[in-house]
Amino acid sequence: MFQYNGYWATALFETHLILTVITSAFWEALLGTAHGHPLKKPEGAHYQNQKGGVRMINLSINGKSYSYNGDEDMPLLWFIRENAKLTGTKYGCGIAQCGACTVHLNGEAVRSCVVPMVDVADANVETIENLIKGETLHFVQRAWIEQDVPQCGYCQSGQIMAVVKFLEQFPNPTDKDIDNHHTNICRCGSYIEMRKAIHLAATFQKEGGQ
Ligand code: FES
Ligand code: FES
Numbered sequence: 001m002f003q004y005n006g007y008w009a010t011a012l013f014e015t016h017l018i019l020t021v022i023t024s025a026f027w028e029a030l031l032g033t034a035h036g037h038p039l040k041k042p043e044g045a046h047y048q049n050q051k052g053g054v055r056m057i058n059l060s061i062n063g064k065s066y067s068y069n070g071d072e073d074m075p076l077l078w079f080i081r082e083n084a085k086l087t088g089t090k091y092g093c094g095i096a097q098c099g100a101c102t103v104h105l106n107g108e109a110v111r112s113c114v115v116p117m118v119d120v121a122d123a124n125v126e127t128i129e130n131l132i133k134g135e136t137l138h139f140v141q142r143a144w145i146e147q148d149v150p151q152c153g154y155c156q157s158g159q160i161m162a163v164v165k166f167l168e169q170f171p172n173p174t175d176k177d178i179d180n181h182h183t184n185i186c187r188c189g190s191y192i193e194m195r196k197a198i199h200l201a202a203t204f205q206k207e208g209g210q
Pocket of ligand 1: 090091092093094095096097098099100101102111112113114
């Protein structure tokens with residue numbers, strides 16, 4: 001996906017996004033599911049505690065404890081933005097296609113728009129706000145700045161969160177690894193600069209950078 005430039009790259013990815021959204025919407029309408037997470041609570045399911053009250057969901061976000069006893073099907077993304085007020089994580093498609101909502105859930109990169117609250121009980125969540133340690137940026141953030149990757153910037157927090165985990169899995173990534181495994185969409189078409197930044201971040205990682 002990185003071999004295209006300028007207008008054609010943007011046009012191609014917009015077409016790709018529209019087609020994937022339409023296809024996903026079709027299957028969701030047909031099956032009532034989004035990437036394995038039921039959109040509706042299964043028949044007969046209940047999430048009540050022993051006293052018959054609404055189940056309390058406790059979770060940690062960036063090391064801070066939160067409790068939630070609302071709709072268990074509400075996406076984690078809503079909680080992060082509206083309850084925890086951490087707005088660095090973005091809403092793009094809402095159906096796990098674009099990656100703008102990527103966060104780390106128990107150490108894995110996930111698309112938080114399709115993770116229901118019921119699945120995050122006792123979980124540890126990390127968002128883009130937690131990558132910086134004190135005054136020190138994460139090495140992926142440094143690579144992004146050095147390569148001047150962002151254009152409008154909307155997708156970039158999700159891109160960075162996904163790349164942090166991608167580089168744990170692929171510490172010496174080839175261009176093919178990046179094409180095959182870094183699937184977040186950028187509407188501005190910043191793919192070429194992103195690819196350079198991923199290689200630079202891999203170098204920083206080998207040097208032991210935060
Ligand atoms: S908002 Fe697009 S994948 Fe979650
Ligand atoms: S969507 Fe604008 S920089 Fe990615």
